[in-house]
Amino acid sequence: MTGSRIVLTRRALLTGAASAAGLALTGCTERLPPTYGNVLRMSDNLSYVAHRLLIPRHALAKEYGRGDVTSFPAIGTTNPADPAGESFSKTLGPEFSRLMHGDFADYRLQIDGHVARPGSYSLADLKRFAPRTQITKHTCEEGWSAIGEWTGTPLARVLVACGALPGARFVNFHTFDDWDDSIDMVDALHPQTILAWGMNGRDLPLGHGAPLRLRVETQLGYKSLKFLQRMTVTQEFFDPAPEKQATFSGGWAWYAGI
Numbered sequence: 001m002t003g004s005r006i007v008l009t010r011r012a013l014l015t016g017a018a019s020a021a022g023l024a025l026t027g028c029t030e031r032l033p034p035t036y037g038n039v040l041r042m043s044d045n046l047s048y049v050a051h052r053l054l055i056p057r058h059a060l061a062k063e064y065g066r067g068d069v070t071s072f073p074a075i076g077t078t079n080p081a082d083p084a085g086e087s088f089s090k091t092l093g094p095e096f097s098r099l100m101h102g103d104f105a106d107y108r109l110q111i112d113g114h115v116a117r118p119g120s121y122s123l124a125d126l127k128r129f130a131p132r133t134q135i136t137k138h139t140c141e142e143g144w145s146a147i148g149e150w151t152g153t154p155l156a157r158v159l160v161a162c163g164a165l166p167g168a169r170f171v172n173f174h175t176f177d178d179w180d181d182s183i184d185m186v187d188a189l190h191p192q193t194i195l196a197w198g199m200n201g202r203d204l205p206l207g208h209g210a211p212l213r214l215r216v217e218t219q220l221g222y223k224s225l226k227f228l229q230r231m232t233v234t235q236e237f238f239d240p241a242p243e244k245q246a247t248f249s250g251g252w253a254w255y256a257g258i
């Protein structure tokens, strides 16, 4: 997507807002997680149903002040270009290396799937949307938490700009270290769900997912994918769990609401 094509007129914004509301409503009928019926994913059932019934839609996760920011470890993949990395991708690893050496000037987030305007967005394109900054607590499934400040583009704005079509229910993400994961439209349209390029007032550091990572403040840390490469809007649920489960010790739930 070129810069000029994503300049939104007032009219487009209004239709956009209406279509975002339409997208959000689609999710209203959901009572069971899409992983329902998968034995490996049984832990999703109760938490998803309880959250969706009990927590007001788009209730904000707690935000903190600058003085609350803590040190923040970088864990999991910290450089997708490193061939020794556990989830090094033979195709995307070298590609990431090339982009990194060019200071990510050639980076593009690919957007496709159930959208009217598939395309790709540079960091400059994404920065043209009104950004959001939030200081939140990251909770890792391994038992640690840390508070950091994140700046990025609300995912809802990008979904409107690329024309997510009615009936869109999930947003799938693929990363440069070959992770796949998805969130539903309730979380995708949540005001604190952002595509973050900044952390603690600076560009997002490499170890924390440069140049672009997801922040999903309503779920555990592993849903906040780092090193975003592609985003696909879908009508149907795609669960990479059967193949990937083996590599995740203990098996991580698809839905990890907090």
Ligand SMILES: Nc1nc2c(c(=O)[nH]1)N[C@H]1C(S)=C(S)[C@@H](COP(=O)(O)O)O[C@H]1N2
Residues within 6 Å of the ligand: 072, 073, 074, 075, 076, 077, 139, 140, 141, 175, 176, 177, 179, 207, 208, 209, 221, 222, 223, 224, 225, 226, 227
């Ligand atoms: N692409 C990618 N995203 C990822 C991971 C990863 O290894 N690769 N680790 C996840 C986990 S388990 C956590 S806790 C956070 C860690 O983010 P941080 O390195 O900024 O602390 O990123 C999540 N997103």
Ligand SMILES: [Mo]
Residues within 6 Å of the ligand: 139, 140, 141, 142, 221, 222
């Ligand atoms: Mo984690």
